[in-house]
Structures are given as C-alpha cells and as structure tokens.
Amino acid sequence: MKPPIFPHDVPFDPVRAAVVGLGYWGPNLIRNLNEIEAAELRWICDLDQSRLETFGRRYPSVSCTREFADLLADPELEAIAIATPVSTHYPLALAALEAGKHVFIEKPLAASVNEAAKLATLAAERGLTLMPGHTFLYSPPVNMIRDLIAGGELGDIYFISMSRVNLGLHQSDVSVAWDLGPHDFSILRYWLEKTPSHVSAMSRSCVFPTIPDVAFINLEYERGAIAHVELSWLAPSKLRRTTIVGSSKMIVYDDVSNEPVRIFDSGVMLDQPQSFGEFQLSYRTGEILSPAVRPAEPLSLEMDDFCEAIRRGRSPRSSAKLGVEVVRVIDAVDASLASAGSRIALDTRSALTA
Numbered sequence: 001m002k003p004p005i006f007p008h009d010v011p012f013d014p015v016r017a018a019v020v021g022l023g024y025w026g027p028n029l030i031r032n033l034n035e036i037e038a039a040e041l042r043w044i045c046d047l048d049q050s051r052l053e054t055f056g057r058r059y060p061s062v063s064c065t066r067e068f069a070d071l072l073a074d075p076e077l078e079a080i081a082i083a084t085p086v087s088t089h090y091p092l093a094l095a096a097l098e099a100g101k102h103v104f105i106e107k108p109l110a111a112s113v114n115e116a117a118k119l120a121t122l123a124a125e126r127g128l129t130l131m132p133g134h135t136f137l138y139s140p141p142v143n144m145i146r147d148l149i150a151g152g153e154l155g156d157i158y159f160i161s162m163s164r165v166n167l168g169l170h171q172s173d174v175s176v177a178w179d180l181g182p183h184d185f186s187i188l189r190y191w192l193e194k195t196p197s198h199v200s201a202m203s204r205s206c207v208f209p210t211i212p213d214v215a216f217i218n219l220e221y222e223r224g225a226i227a228h229v230e231l232s233w234l235a236p237s238k239l240r241r242t243t244i245v246g247s248s249k250m251i252v253y254d255d256v257s258n259e260p261v262r263i264f265d266s267g268v269m270l271d272q273p274q275s276f277g278e279f280q281l282s283y284r285t286g287e288i289l290s291p292a293v294r295p296a297e298p299l300s301l302e303m304d305d306f307c308e309a310i311r312r313g314r315s316p317r318s319s320a321k322l323g324v325e326v327v328r329v330i331d332a333v334d335a336s337l338a339s340a341g342s343r344i345a346l347d348t349r350s351a352l353t354a
C-alpha cells in the first residue's frame with residue numbers, strides 16, 4: 001500500500017494506468033503515477049527498446065511493450081498517459097478513446113484545432129476523461145495568483161507581461177510557440193478565465209531555417225486587458241518571469257526564484273483636475289509582500305487530479321475545453337506569423353460550443 005500524498009475525502013480504488021513515450025518528459029509521468037496512491041502503473045510503452053529496458057529495470061513490476069496496441073487490448077487498463085511528440089498525440093489519443101480508455105496528453109492537446117476539438121468531442125460522447133497536461137495549472141504560485149486575481153486584490157487587470165526564455169532545448173518538429181507557448185497561454189486562460197479576442201505575433205528562425213526559436217506574441221482580451229508573451233530557446237540565462245499590473249496592486253511572479261510571488265502595493269492615481277488642463281498624478285509605492293508558497297510538485301497534483309476526475313466522473317482542472325482553447329491561441333499565433341504579424345481575431349466563443 002502506497003502512503004497517501006493527497007488524502008481524498010472519500011478514498012477510491014487506484015486507476016490502472018499506462019505511460020506511452022519514455023523520452024525527456026515521460027519518465028516524470030511514470031515516477032508520479034508510480035508514487036501516488038490514486039494510480040497503479042501497469043504498463044510503459046515506447047518504440048525505443050533501449051528506453052523500455054532502462055525503465056523496465058527501474059520499475060520491475062510494470063509490463064513493457066513497444067506495441068501501443070497491447071495497451072488498448074488490456075481490458076483491465078483504464079487510463080493512458082501520452083508523452084510522445086506532438087504530431088503523434090491525435091492518432092494515439094483517438095485510438096485510446098475509441099478503445100474506451102481515459103486519456104492524459106502532454107501539452108499541447110493536439111497539433112491543430114480540428115484534431116483537438118475532435119478528441120474533446122469524442123471523449124465527451126463516450127463519457128471518458130480527456131486531460132491535457134497543462135502542468136502550471138497545478139503550480140502553487142500560479143494558484144496563489146489566481147486566487148488574488150479572482151478575489152479582486154489587484155483590481156482591474158491592466159496588462160500581463162511574460163518571459164519564458166532559456167538556452168535550448170531546440171525542437172526539430174515544432175516551433176517555440178507550440179513548445180513553450182502552451183504554458184503561458186494556459187496560465188493566462190486560467191487567470192483571466194478568457195480566451196484572447198485578438199492575437200498578433202512576430203518570430204524568427206535563427207538556428208533551423210524553418211522552425212521559429214524566438215517569438216514575441218501580443219494578446220488582447222475583451223474589456224481591455226492585454227498580454228505580451230516572449231518565448232525563446234535562444235537566451236543566455238533562464239527567465240520565467242511574469243509581471244501582472246492591476247489598478248490596485250502589481251505582482252512579479254518569478255518561477256525560478258525562491259520568493260516566487262512578490263505583491264507590490266503600488267500604483268498611480270489620476271486625480272481630478274482642479275481646473276481645466278491641470279491633471280495631477282499621484283504615485284503610490286507601498287508595502288512589498290512575499291507570501292510563503294506551499295511547496296508541492298505540480299505534476300504529482302496533476303496526476304492525482306487526473307485519477308480523481310476519472311473516479312468521480314468530473315472534469316479535471318486542466319480540462320479538455322481549456323486544452324482546445326490553448327490550441328486555438330497557438331493556431332492564431334501561426335496565422336499571424338503567416339501574414340507578416342497581422343492582428344488575428346479569435347472567435348471568443350469556445351470551439352466546442354461554436
């Protein structure tokens with residue numbers, strides 16, 4: 001019996017799960033599914049025999065296969081977590097859902113809006129859980145900031161500026177917008193509870209001739225908030241820095257700092273003019289708070305939410321709908337890049353309800 005990391009109000013039987021894709025990221029899913037009480041890791045799968053042998057030795061009670069079909073054919077297997085390259089997400093997830101398995105897919109949900117929406121629709125029709133791996137939705141600092149925004153602490157959100165840059169890892173099959181963008185687009189969606197109304201972007205392919213490795217993306221939201229997202233695999237140092245400016249307070253969220261959230265009681269007021277043309281600005285620089293953030297591994301919380309969503313028949317926090325919305329934003333980024341940075345209007349209705 002594994003120790004409970006996340007005590008559940010009503011305990012449930014562990015979800016019998018598999019992981020497909022044992023490259024860079026998949027081993028993290030394996031470790032967490034193996035550790036949490038809510039799951040029982042039954043299978044691991046990869047086309048690469050040497051990866052299977054490495055992880056087979058590390059997890060001797062788990063069955064290993066190069067054949068994805070073996071997972072589909074196991075009637076006891078309930079859920080499959082997919083951590084393979086983005087172009088394979090749709091065919092693997094489609095086959096898994098058609099075989100009646102619940103599916104977790106690493107970000108992004110799929111390689112196009114059409115594919116993402118089809119998966120979400122199929123999962124809903126079959127009553128299966130489909131969860132995209134938007135890990136930051138389980139990050140304690142991200143959740144602390146979400147609570148502050150939702151509670152009105154910051155006032156109106158004027159703008160958000162995000163930098164996610166470091167040296168590497170260059171991907172050979174997707175652009176930096178498809179690789180790193182899902183993190184920031186999912187965080188923005190979670191905080192603002194909206195998809196942007198308009199997107200514009202510029203990028204450059206500095207290393208591979210056709211794969212953008214730097215992108216500057218602008219997002220506009222209904223009722224005025226704007227956001228800027230800078231993404232790059234080509235930077236001298238690692239930055240994970242977000243500034244949120246509201247009418248009442250401001251926050252700096254630095255994910256690589258040991259003080260990840262700093263709240264500034266700062267702002268500016270435009271005072272009523274005494275007479276025509278005499279505007280007065282008053283700047284306020286008050287306290288800076290650095291609240292303690294409860295440490296927890298986001299991926300462990302994410303895997304636990306996946307299993308609980310399956311057992312309780314409820315949507316996970318990182319829902320299929322949110323995953324489709326994130327793909328819609330990346331798709332709009334691509335459309336803007338293809339038209340020399342033009343401003344692309346997104347239908348603000350969800351692709352699922354449209």
Ligand SMILES: NC(=O)c1ccc[n+]([C@@H]2O[C@H](COP(=O)([O-])OP(=O)(O)OC[C@H]3O[C@@H](n4cnc5c(N)ncnc54)[C@H](O)[C@@H]3O)[C@@H](O)[C@H]2O)c1
Pocket residue numbers: 020021022023024025026045046047048051066068082083084085086088106107108133135179
């Ligand atoms: N949440 C995060 O922070 C995070 C971080 C990194 C990567 N990811 C995501 O994880 C996924 C995988 O990325 P990666 O960097 O680990 O890729 P990777 O190329 O390192 O590994 C992919 C693995 O999948 C295997 N594979 C490919 N097709 C397969 C198939 N049909 N059946 C079985 N195995 C197959 C490959 O042999 C390889 O071992 C991507 O969706 C990526 O966006 C998420």
